Amino acid sequence: MVVRNKVRLVAQGFYQKEGIDYEETFAPVARLEAIRILLAFAASKGFKLQQMDVKSAFLNGFIEEEVYVRQPPGLKSVRFPDxxxxxxKALYGLKQAPRAWYAMLKSFLLKFGFVMGSVxxxxxxxxxxxxxxxxxxxVDDIIFGGSSHALVCSFAEQMSREFEMSLMGELQFFLGLQIKQSPEGTFVHPAKYTKDILKKFDMGDSKPMTTPMNTNTALDANEDAExxxxxxxxxxxxxxxYLTPTRLDIQFAVCLCARYQASPRTSHRQAVKRIFRYPKFTPELGLWYFSGSSLSLREFSDADDAGCRIDRKSTSDTCQLLGTSLVSWSSRKQASVSLSTTEAEYIAAASCCCQLFWMKATLSDFGLKYGRIPLLVDSTSAISIAKNPVLHSRTKHIDVRFHFLRDHYEKGDIDLIHVVEGVDNALIKGEIES
Incomplete structure (x- = not known):
């Protein structure tokens, strides 16, 4: 059951100016990859995650700046009405309210004995x-879990004693995602949200499609179309x-169509409608995190060569797995035009490596340590550039920031492995273990 609360204490009527009314507004927010890593880790260790929601969270934080408000109706002083x-403390509507709440919660957790993540x-x-x-x-949603039921209950009691809490119980809904935890593992899917958006755009009766996009589809500006x-x-x-956090299969198609939001045409809308018809065919498709799965880390990298028909830039596609659990992925157009397939693959591998080191640092907070992490690439030429310094004379045009891939290979942080498209997963596993 979702409890809805009306916000009554809201700052309104004036516009705050940076440097006068507030100095800093940044408040850390968990990345979706961090949430998926936590789900995969909890499933592997076999403990269930709980959820709590803080009522009126922004009203708890203390603010450092001087802020004055009018006396609210019903609370006016008879002695000093003017x-x-x-x-x-902060109010809803103040720029610094999220930061003040985070500082308040962080102070409480550190006092309780917690250690904050290094990354x-x-x-x-x-x-x-x-x-x-x-x-x-x-923000005001808190996910927690542990190996000891007594420790989890003690933390919940301490939080309830310090703050007014609601929605305490097993984690089932989070950021529009449905989460089902069982002894076999954790299943994350957006079935309810999928039905809601199909209804919102009057596509509930549309014909389902087995793929999000036709392989022959080649979108461009198409300025002559309506x-x-x-x-x-x-x-x-x-x-x-909002579907892409659990639907890797539509990531590329959605990002491709998103490039034409400035001036959409009929061909672009038809492509988007086809994407809608694909989740209708697979409404309950999601991510499955096995219980007891290993927590080894590996990643895959790929790129298309000059796939964009407008500026001929390539698209980098990457994914990272924690054991058998898919926890991170991306489909992003590269910033510069690649002069060859090798360069496009090399740049994609470099961006994949960046995400890998963020994950490696994050997982170190969970007590997981890694040696050489396998990075699987389907281009032997890109691997050769990273391994062989002699080839660098031909790659001077590649930005220096991408050559850190070779540096980390020499340091032993990653292990570049050639993977053939369509190769059996068992072969990949055997190659990595060998």
Whole structure:
């Protein structure tokens, strides 16, 4: 059951100016990859995650700046009706409210004995007597779980004593995702959200499609075609982007169509509608995280050569797996035009390596240490550039920032492996273990 609360204490009527009314507004927010890593780790260790929601979270944080508000109706002073209140705590609508809430919660958790993650500042870990408790913060939503039921209950009691809490229980819904935890593992899927967006855009009765995009589809600006409603097109793209945190299979198609939001045409809308018809065919497709799965780390990298028909830039496609659990992926157009397939593959591998080191640093907070991590690439030429310095005389045009891939290979942080398209997973596993 979802409890809805009306917000009554809201700052309104004035526009805050940076440097005068506030200095800093940044508040750390957990990345979706961090949430998926936590789900995969919890499933592997076999403990269930719980969720709690803080009521009126932004009203708990203390603010450092001087902020004054009018006396609210019903609370006016009879003795001083013309005076104003000076705020000690934040209100909804203030720029610094999220930061003040995070500072308040962080202070409480550190006092409780938690240690903050070295990379992910929304991750807090507590070790006590051989047991571990993990807490992940996403603004006012808190996910937590651990190896000891008593430690989990103690933390929940402490939080309830300090803050007004709601929605405490097993994690089932988070950021539009449905999460089902069982002894066999954890299943994450957006079935309910999929049905909602199909209904929103009147596509509930449309014919399902088995693929998100035809392999022969080649979108371009198509300026001669009829223009469509830009607001509706952007709404459709935005709705589909909320599916991508659990639907890797539509990531490329959605990002491709998103490039034409400035001036959408009929061909672009038809492509987007086809993407909608694909989740209708697979409404409950999602991510499965096995219980007891190994926590080895590996990644895959690929790129198309000059795939964009407008500027001929290539697209980098990467994915990272924690054991058998898919926890991170991306489909992103490269910043520069590649002069060869080798260069496109090399740049994609370099961007994949960046994400790998963020994950490696994050997982170190969970107590996981890694040696050489396999990076599987389907281009022997790109691997040769990273391994052989003699070839660098031919690659001076490649930006220096991409050559750190070779540096980390020499340091032994990664192991570049050639993978053939369509190769059996068992062969990949055997090659990595050997």
């Amino acid at each position: 005076r104003v209140y000076k705020l000690r 992910d500042k929304t991750l807090f870990l507590l070790s006590r007597g051989g047991d571990t408790l993990i807490v992940q913060i996403y 223009a469509v409603d830009q607001k509706e097109f952007r709404g459709m793209i935005g709705s589909l982007l």
